Amino acid sequence: MKRTLTVVSAGLRLPSSTRMLADRLAHAVGEELELRGSQVDVNVIEVRDHAHDLVNHLMAGYPSPELRRAFDAVAGADGLITVTPVFTASYSGLFKTFFDCIEDTALVDKPVLVAATGGTGRHSLVLEHALRPMFAYLRAVVMPTAVFAATEEWGSDNGSQGPLHRRIQRAARELATEVERRETPTVDDPYDDPVPFERMLGDG
Incomplete structure (x- = not known):
């Protein structure tokens, strides 16, 4: 079976530790799914x-074609990181603006792995x-294991034996299982069944 993972990364710099963590999580989940017999496509947003399209969408209420594709990638994903x-x-x-703009039904019953990066482990409670x-408000199914990566962990994580790696693997197994x-999921096209103009006039 073919499965799709969508990754939403809100890092601002290049390179970004946020993107590094996102890639490690996507790789781990992909490996887990492949071990279970699935083909995996990964979309990274x-x-x-x-950023500019999100502001315009907040003001005008209409996403650009690129932003629409990003929203559809989230809604149509089997799992979200x-x-x-x-x-x-x-x-x-x-990050919040992106999820403020997406349709409020896009994440219903969708498995979501949440993760964050920060300068110190004291920030991990943000998860x-x-x-x-x-994500609970958006009615997603949030994985029990959330992953936080502090700055010092990138240099001290001891490969497959390090605590960050173990958290990533545990979270990946949980998401793959869900x-x-x-x-x-299927993504409904709002233009598949438009409201007839005559009915719109009649309702007015």
Whole structure:
């Protein structure tokens, strides 16, 4: 069976530790799914590439074609990996804006792995007091293991024996299990069944 993972990375710099963590998570989940007999496609959305379109969408209420494709990639994914840097003890504003703009039904019953990066491990509580409640509100199925990577862990993580690697592998197994349990979602096209103009006039 073919499965699709969508990764939403809200890092701002190049290179970005947020993107590094996102890639490691996507690789681990992909390996888990392949071991279970699935083919895996991975779509990566760099939120910073859509910053201007997100602001325009907030103002006008219509996404650009590129932003529409990003929203569809999220809605149509079998599993979602989301990674944000920590700003002022919470997720970044750009990360929140992306999920403010997406349709409020896009994440219903969707398996989501949440992750974050920050300068110190003291920021890891952002996963529980900010990210998990937001995705619960959107009615997603949030994995029990959330992954936080502090700056010092990138240099000290001892390969397959390090704590960061173990958290990534545990979270990957959880997401792969939830993806495997579900049918691939379908994305409805709002233009497939338009409201006739005569009915719109009549309702007015």
